[in-house]
Amino acid sequence: NAGVMQNPRHLVRRRGQEARLRCSPMKGHSHVYWYRQLPEEGLKFMVYLQKENIIDESGMPKERFSAEFPKEGPSILRIQQVVRGDSAAYFCASSPPWEGETQYFGPGTRLLVL
Amino acid sequence: GESVGLHLPTLSVQEGDNSIINCAYSNSASDYFIWYKQESGKGPQFIIDIRSNMDKRQGQRVTVLLNKTVKHLSLQIAATQPGDSAVYFCAEKRETSYDKVIFGPGTSLSVIP
Numbered sequence: 001n002a003g004v005m006q007n008p009r010h011l012v013r014r015r016g017q018e019a020r021l022r023c024s025p026m027k028g029h030s031h032v033y034w035y036r037q038l039p040e041e042g043l044k045f046m047v048y049l050q051k052e053n054i055i056d057e058s059g060m061p062k063e064r065f066s067a068e069f070p071k072e073g074p075s076i077l078r079i080q081q082v083v084r085g086d087s088a089a090y091f092c093a094s095s096p097p098w099e100g101e102t103q104y105f106g107p108g109t110r111l112l113v114l
Numbered sequence: 115g116e117s118v119g120l121h122l123p124t125l126s127v128q129e130g131d132n133s134i135i136n137c138a139y140s141n142s143a144s145d146y147f148i149w150y151k152q153e154s155g156k157g158p159q160f161i162i163d164i165r166s167n168m169d170k171r172q173g174q175r176v177t178v179l180l181n182k183t184v185k186h187l188s189l190q191i192a193a194t195q196p197g198d199s200a201v202y203f204c205a206e207k208r209e210t211s212y213d214k215v216i217f218g219p220g221t222s223l224s225v226i227p
Binding site for chain 1: 148150155156157163214216217218219
């Protein structure tokens with residue numbers, strides 16, 4: 001059973017460009033979470049999605065950031081018009097469709113904005 | 115506000131010694147606690163968890179202790195090995211909901227050969 005997969009692992013963008021980060025959850029997992037980690041800091045929750053639904057986006061910046069988890073395909077975290085402050089590691093986690101289970105994390109996408 | 119924090123940001127231990135990493139939490143509603151290990155360039159890796167109806171849980175070379183009275187959590191690693199060098203995060207959530215995980219800032223563990 002493959003773990004959570006994320007791609008790309010590294011992404012370089014210039015200011016003003018768009019960044020698209022992909023996450024494929026573990027097989028059988030229907031819950032996806034996105035977290036952001038700045039250097040030397042812990043992970044901060046951004047958004048929680050189920051298939052075709054955003055459940056909790058309380059950690060998402062109000063502008064430029066969006067997330068989706070379509071019926072088919074990976075979850076996408078999209079950052080429009082990136083700025084240098086968006087440089088961080090973005091981690092995706094997934095959990096199975098029953099309550100109380102641990103979230104399992106992917107290897108992350110390291111975004112660098114030049 | 116809700117927060118999970120660590121007492122010590124860095125910890126150096128001799129190979130073979132036991133390590134203890136401490137954590138304080140402030141959200142009384144949290145009833146599920148997790149320790150994650152993060153190696154450089156990788157995502158957090160689940161180590162061990164504990165529910166609030168327990169005060170101790172053991173895994174392979176690791177033990178988690180929970181003191182709800184003082185809202186304190188600790189991770190004990192027995193016979194620390196070089197491969198244990200990493201950043202360790204305590205995290206909390208409410209078990210009975212699809213809650214987000216709230217992470218502490220992390221403790222960097224360095225094992226001296």
